[in-house]
Amino acid sequence: MLDIRMFREHADVIRADHDKRGLSHDSIDDVIRLDEEWRKSQYDADQLRRKRNEAARGIAAAKKAGDDATFAQIKAEVDAIASEIEALGIQADSQQAERDLIRMSIPNILHASVPKGEDDGGNTQHSMHGSKPNFDFEPRTHNDLIEANKWVDLPRAAKIAGSRFFFLKGDLARMELALQQYAVDFIASRGYTFVQPPVMMNRQAYEGVTDLEDFESVMYNVQPDGLYTIATSEHPLTAMFMDEVIEPSQLPIKIVGVSPCFRREVGAHGQGDKGIWRVHQFTKIEQIIISHPDESWDFHEELLTNCVELWDSLGIHYEVVNICTGDMGTVAAKKYDLEAWLPAREEYKEIVSCSNCTDYQANRLRMRYRTAEGNSAVHTLNSTAVATSRALVAIMEQNQLADGRVRVPDVLQSYMGDTETLEPCNW
RNA sequence: GCGGACGUCGCAUAGCCUGGUAUCGCGCCGGAUUUGAAAUCCGGUGGUAUUUACCGCGGGAGUUCAAAUCUCUCCGUCCGCGCCA
Numbered sequence: 001m002l003d004i005r006m007f008r009e010h011a012d013v014i015r016a017d018h019d020k021r022g023l024s025h026d027s028i029d030d031v032i033r034l035d036e037e038w039r040k041s042q043y044d045a046d047q048l049r050r051k052r053n054e055a056a057r058g059i060a061a062a063k064k065a066g067d068d069a070t071f072a073q074i075k076a077e078v079d080a081i082a083s084e085i086e087a088l089g090i091q092a093d094s095q096q097a098e099r100d101l102i103r104m105s106i107p108n109i110l111h112a113s114v115p116k117g118e119d120d121g122g123n124t125q126h127s128m129h130g131s132k133p134n135f136d137f138e139p140r141t142h143n144d145l146i147e148a149n150k151w152v153d154l155p156r157a158a159k160i161a162g163s164r165f166f167f168l169k170g171d172l173a174r175m176e177l178a179l180q181q182y183a184v185d186f187i188a189s190r191g192y193t194f195v196q197p198p199v200m201m202n203r204q205a206y207e208g209v210t211d212l213e214d215f216e217s218v219m220y221n222v223q224p225d226g227l228y229t230i231a232t233s234e235h236p237l238t239a240m241f242m243d244e245v246i247e248p249s250q251l252p253i254k255i256v257g258v259s260p261c262f263r264r265e266v267g268a269h270g271q272g273d274k275g276i277w278r279v280h281q282f283t284k285i286e287q288i289i290i291s292h293p294d295e296s297w298d299f300h301e302e303l304l305t306n307c308v309e310l311w312d313s314l315g316i317h318y319e320v321v322n323i324c325t326g327d328m329g330t331v332a333a334k335k336y337d338l339e340a341w342l343p344a345r346e347e348y349k350e351i352v353s354c355s356n357c358t359d360y361q362a363n364r365l366r367m368r369y370r371t372a373e374g375n376s377a378v379h380t381l382n383s384t385a386v387a388t389s390r391a392l393v394a395i396m397e398q399n400q401l402a403d404g405r406v407r408v409p410d411v412l413q414s415y416m417g418d419t420e421t422l423e424p425c426n427w
Numbered sequence: 428g429c430g431g432a433c434g435u436c437g438c439a440u441a442g443c444c445u446g447g448u449a450u451c452g453c454g455c456c457g458g459a460u461u462u463g464a465a466a467u468c469c470g471g472u473g474g475u476a477u478u479u480a481c482c483g484c485g486g487g488a489g490u491u492c493a494a495a496u497c498u499c500u501c502c503g504u505c506c507g508c509g510c511c512a
Contacts, residue, residue, distance in 0.1 A: 039475095039476070039477075040477090042475075042476070042481085043477055043480095043481090045481080046475090046476070046477095046480060046481040046482085047480080047481085049480085049481055049482085050480060050481070053481085054479095056447090056492070056493070059447085059492055059493075060447045060492095063447090063492080063493095071492080074492075075492050078493090079492080082492095194480060243492080244437085245473090246435090246437085247437070247454085247455070248455090249455090289507065370437070370456080370472085371456085373456095374472085375437095375472095375474095379477095380509055423457085427507065
């Protein structure tokens with residue numbers, strides 16, 4: 001959510017951003033109009049309250065003195081104002097609620113370096129890392145590999161939970177655990193605190209960190225308590241500071257989190273989504289930074305650097321892309337994706353997403369830091385370190401051997417008892 | 428799950444019984460003093476606004492002319508009991 005001061009003082013900035021995104025200005029105009037109406041109602045109501053307070057000032061004395069005539073006169077005066085105040089108050093509340101509902105749907109202001117484009121075709125390459133592996137055989141897709149090696153059981157998962165759930169088995173499951181440990185150690189060694197968050201959140205906190213439409217298409221709602229399972233640990237790890245005023249000396253707060261992530265993936269179907277590429281539940285190691293506004297762009301680059309060095313160390317070939325205006329979504333002001341090379345399909349596909357959300361989440365969550373002039377919103381940043389299901393796909397496809405087994409990246413071998421090659425499962 | 432205590436500005440705390448202007452301290456910010464620092468002194472430190480006003484005492488509702496204060500309810504914390512990986 002954008003600061004209301006942006007609409008009052010710098011509406012031209014929001015308008016320019018909407019032009020960049022190809023959006024109409026209607027919502028901006030609505031917010032500005034409703035804000036003016038709300039302020040008028042609020043001011044009028046405040047003036048009446050003031051009148052009432054002034055009138056009521058003598059009421060205690062009259063009551064104590066037993067002066068019933070004065071008491072009755074003041075009470076009549078106060079009663080007359082009360083109904084007016086109530087009507088104005090209701091009007092003001094509804095104007096403010098409507099204003100903020102629209103304001104919630106208005107996207108963040110994009111950074112100047114975000115390229116213009118209509119969809120993911122407009123994303124631009126930032127950098128290329130590693131090189132395409134050479135195979136003296138026809139490389140197989142990860143779906144072939146998991147089936148041939150019996151590393152993943154999709155049919156039985158579908159039987160007990162539904163499609164897009166999976167059992168992870170044998171050496172591939174061991175490598176998944178190794179990836180978690182390795183990634184956590186890698187990021188924690190750079191001064192990030194390891195945190196394991198709750199995997200369910202209430203609606204109020206969740207609205208602070210995500211697009212409202214996600215409640216219908218992305219999140220599982222758990223009854224009877226009405227909690228939502230998290231779609232990423234970014235959500236609890238950012239919302240953790242909701243309603244807080246942070247001392248500037250505490251900033252930046254750097255976190256590496258790990259959690260299962262749950263996504264309904266409504267409407268997702270297609271050849272590219274087979275196997276474990278797009279699933280309802282996966283594990284993700286996430287980087288989070290809560291920072292002073294002046295530092296967030298430097299930290300955005302730091303998060304990307306962490307990703308690049310982590311994925312380089314795994315020996316994976318990938319490119320970094322700068323996400324364009326049309327592919328950005330509501331919350332982020334700038335986003336880099338890492339896209340790994342999948343040799344069988346000859347495509348680069350998203351494995352990491354690295355965002356600076358500036359003050360957008362912080363405004364909704366009322367996360368502030370103390371300044372001399374008053375409290376002001378912090379900036380929030382998040383970046384995948386490793387989403388293990390997709391990391392497994394990239395490693396399997398790039399490290400596959402002619403017989404279908406898979407070479408374990410060097411840095412992971414010590415995390416799984418010096419295992420060098422993933423062996424098939426026998427059931 | 429049962430019983431009890433409690434929730435007050437960043438932290439800590441008074442006010443609650445007996446309804447009538449949000450208290451003291453710490454921390455933080457600014458200023459004075461100082462070569463600099465510490466110490467000391469002064470001022471400021473919840474939100475909103477058409478800037479001196481209005482709203483705020485965990486959330487919501489109720490009683491009342493008036494609620495931090497009384498009642499109900501929900502949420503949370505702590506203690507004891509029960510259950511439990």
